[in-house]
Amino acid sequence: MLYTDTIAAVATPVGEGGVGIVRLSGGDALTIARRIFRPRRGGEQYQPQLLRYGKIVDEQGQSIDEALAVYFKAPHSYTREDVVEVHCHGGALPLRRTLELALHAGARLAEPGEFTLRAFLNGRIDLAQAEATLDLIQARTQTGLQLALDQLGGGLSRQVQAARDELIGALAYLTALVDFPEDDVPEQEVLRPLRTALAQTERLYRGAEQGMLYRYGARAVLVGRPNAGKSSLLNALLQVERAIVTPVAGTTRDTLEETANLHGVPVVLIDTAGITETDDPVERIGVERSRRALATADIVLLVVDQSAPLTAEDLAIAALTHGRPTVLVGNKADQPSQLDPQPLLAAHPTLQAHVVTSAATGTGLAELGETVAHTLLGHSDLTGETLVTNPRHREALYRSVEHLRSAVAALEAGIPIDLVAVDVTAAVQALGEVTGETVGEDLLATIFSRFCIGK
Ligand SMILES: Nc1nc2c(ncn2[C@@H]2O[C@H](COP(=O)(O)OP(=O)(O)O)[C@@H](O)[C@H]2O)c(=O)[nH]1
Ligand SMILES: [Mg+2]
Incomplete structure (x- = not known):
């Protein structure tokens, strides 16, 4: 004790x-x-x-x-x-x-x-499991909870440990070989375990992008010309009357944020006021905030009224979203369509999808939620896999991947094995930081200070 x-x-x-x-x-x-x-x-x-x-x-x-x-x-x-x-x-x-x-x-x-x-x-428990208890307490969606439970049960720890064990075995061989430089590096005892460990850590590292999304969520900004139905869509996606909706253009004067659960991803939806130039001083502040919201968004919902023809303002707003992952939302689908989105689609370099919705009847909203989640998650389906949800783990995995890549490349190029051993040692160290084998007291203090008292 x-x-x-x-x-x-x-x-x-x-x-x-x-x-x-x-x-x-x-x-x-x-x-x-x-x-x-x-x-x-x-x-x-x-x-x-x-x-x-x-x-x-x-x-x-x-x-x-x-x-x-x-x-x-x-x-x-x-x-x-x-x-x-x-x-x-x-x-x-x-x-x-x-x-x-x-x-x-x-x-x-x-x-x-x-x-x-x-x-x-x-x-x-090991460190990854200890950190999972915090994730469990703070989980915001069912998926986030599931991931934390998996980590608490040792899912991540087992995989990291397995990779680390491979490396420790290979390192023993490498260290022995340093004294006999004329010997060949045995494929079976060194290169194979290094490649196995590299593949495992790479897979975990790739999953971290998704895992972090489930844990920390993303920011989605709604932009579009007045009366396109941005506030109505926000309310409909949240399933509460959060934003004020009226037929009067310019009703929304400030940005407004609220979190929706879109297929397990907590997404902060940001409703914006107008985003094009105006003379009204209050509106001008709103415009400024809208632009800022746009600059920090992970994904943009570009809302157009598809019961009306495309306007120059639609195109001007669309141009502001170039360079950001964007989903085009053709709203008011309960009305006859007047929209030809082609000029907008053709000009947009980062448009990911086009969804038709009606905030009034609910048509297309499920599809919109799914499209946003999938666009953020990057389509690859990692359901059921262990997903890293912690920035600290991701960073340690990243270092481990880098060291292992350079170790494998060095071995293949016939570079002296003492240099290879340095990289492998560093990878073992980095993986040990995930499970807590190789962390100092300072780091422990930082990690546990984020907990509440009594946990
Ligand atoms: N028919 C129809 N009207 C809608 C729809 N979405 C919004 N509206 C109406 O369009 C007007 C402007 O909506 P609002 O959400 O305030 O638009 P915003 O200015 O883009 O935020 C309101 O009168 C809404 O009731 C829709 O899907 N169908
Ligand atoms: Mg509005």
């Missing part, structure tokens, strides 16, 4: 709730629990994993709250230490009092993420 002290924290969110939990972990968890929790029946002997009924008492024996307590005996607990969870009533006051009593009885207030840090340091 690396720690000798016992930590305590409120593990449930701040605010009122049916129950709130104070969590204790460490060698003295049970001793401290005995000081603050008095079981109704059965005395001071705790049977692990059995919920007991009783009350919280202060130093004078005064009752503070009615509560339940459960003991998890090391190593069968979240942290692998002795853990006691006390379930109080979920108000700020009983929880604070119970925590204070635990601190008085000898516990130390836990740092953010310290329970999970202990689970990692005590070897119950």
Whole structure:
């Protein structure tokens, strides 16, 4: 055991709730629990994993709250230490009092993420799994949740570990060979494992682009001339009346952002005011904001009213979206079509798709959501694969891929093997950073400081 002290924290969110939990972990968890929790029946002997009924008492024996307590005996607990969870009533006051009593009885207030840090340091989970608990808590869509669960279950760790094991084996051979430079590098023992590990890390690295989208989402901006139906589309995609819609052109004067779940990808939809020049000072600010939104968007929804002919303004706005991945949305499909989109389609260098919708009847909205998600995800279907969702992991995988590419190329070119060994060592190190074998205390502190207290 690396720690000798016992930590305590409120593990449930701040605010009122049916129950709130104070969590204790460490060698003295049970001793401290005995000081603050008095079981109704059965005395001071705790049977692990059995919920007991009783009350919280202060130093004078005064009752503070009615509560339940459960003991998890090391190593069968979240942290692998002795853990006691006390379930109080979920108000700020009983929880604070119970925590204070635990601190008085000898516990130390836990740092953010310290329970999970202990689970990692005590070897119950590796670093990628520890980080997955945070992703799980913060998941915004079902897909994000699924990916976090896979990572928590060790999906990513197993694959990274497998690649790393291949490399460690190859490295042993390489190191031995350094002393016998006249020997040939054995294909089977060195090149094959290096290529296998390279393929594995490359696959994981490629999936990271998608994984990060599911985790962090993307920004989609709606642009188009007044009254094309941008605000109506935003409302329809969100399935709430968020933006004000009227037949009066110029109703939307400011940009407005809201997150929609489009096929598992959390997409921030940004509704914009006009985007072409105007004399109205308020509108002019709106125009400026619209341009800025356009500049930071991952994808553009270029909305045109397909019940009217294309106008010069449509083309001018379309020109502003050149260079960005764009989906053309022909709205008002419930009206007879008057639109020939050809001039616009022909001139646009980065148009990805053309979808016809009606914000009024809902026609084409599902297709629009799917098109946006697929355009962002880049079409390759990685469903069911382990997807890296963490920028830190992606960066480490990137370094590992680079080192392995250069190692394989060097071996093939007959470059001295001590140089190859340097690259392979660096790749082993980088992969170890994902699972936590090779990270320093500073990095651990940074990672766990993003957690909430009590996790
Ligand atoms: N018939 C029809 N009218 C629509 C549709 N979408 C929007 N509108 C109407 O077009 C007008 C302008 O819509 P709005 O969403 O405010 O457009 P914006 O200026 O681009 O944000 C409103 O009167 C809407 O009710 C549609 O799909 N079909
Ligand atoms: Mg509008």
